Amino acid sequence: xxxxxxxxxxxxxxxxxxxxxxxxxxxxxxxxxxxxxxxxxxxxxxxxxxxxxxxxxxxxxxxxxxxxxxxxxxxxxxxxxxxxxxxxxxxxxxxxxxxxxxxxxxxxxxxxxxxxxxxxxxxxxxxxxxxxxxxxxxxxxxxxxxxxxxxxxxxxxxx
Numbered sequence: 001x002x003x004x005x006x007x008x009x010x011x012x013x014x015x016x017x018x019x020x021x022x023x024x025x026x027x028x029x030x031x032x033x034x035x036x037x038x039x040x041x042x043x044x045x046x047x048x049x050x051x052x053x054x055x056x057x058x059x060x061x062x063x064x065x066x067x068x069x070x071x072x073x074x075x076x077x078x079x080x081x082x083x084x085x086x087x088x089x090x091x092x093x094x095x096x097x098x099x100x101x102x103x104x105x106x107x108x109x110x111x112x113x114x115x116x117x118x119x120x121x122x123x124x125x126x127x128x129x130x131x132x133x134x135x136x137x138x139x140x141x142x143x144x145x146x147x148x149x150x151x152x153x154x155x156x157x158x159x
Contacts, residue, residue: 019139021078021079021081021082022081022082024079025079025082025086026082027060028058028060028061028064029061029064029066029069029070029079029082030082030086031058031060031061032051032057032058032061032064032066033045033066033070033090033093033095034093035051035056035057035058035061036049036051036066037093037094038056039056039057042094043090043093043094043095043096044094044096045066045067045070045095046067047067047068047070047071048067048068049065049066049067050063050064050065050066050067051063051064051066070095070096073103074096074097074098074099074100074103075100075102075103076100076102076103076106077099077102077103077106077107080103080107080143081139081140081142081143083097084107084130084140084142084143084144084145084148085142085143085144087144087147087148087151088144088147091147091151097151097152098151098152098154099148099152099155101155104152104155108145108148108149108152108155111130111140111143111145112124112145112149114135114136115128115145117135118135124145124146124149125146126146126147126149126150127146127147128144128145128146129142129143129144129145129146130142130143130145
């Protein structure tokens with residue numbers, strides 16, 4: 001085994017985040033979302049919400065503009081891969097998982113085109129998850145495309 005493969009395995013085993021977005025989402029944003037729901041008993045996070053710098057909020061999230069980050073996710077498609085992998089959890093927590101037309105066109109439409117090339121123009125099954133094989137981009141592996149489509153069905157007529 002070469003050194004790069006060995007090092008990758010070691011880093012994977014300790015949970016190394018291979019992208020900045022993944023690290024921010026997993027270590028800062030998602031724990032803050034769960035804390036918000038625990039504290040406020042709902043997922044209606046206001047756009048201007050900033051994580052307080054005190055317990056019970058996750059220390060790494062202190063001072064983070066959580067409302068803005070989530071708004072950018074819905075409007076611009078920021079953190080789309082993480083959103084797409086965690087959409088079921090986000091929905092269960094009561095968050096608004098609706099995307100804007102801009103985010104839809106930027107992030108979802110290209111995936112729908114790939115899906116159509118492989119499976120035809122039919123409906124995407126709600127349980128369809130982007131696989132790791134070609135022609136799918138590796139970075140979108142695990143995105144819950146079927147659930148994204150189901151929860152944003154109002155945008156399907158906009159394609």
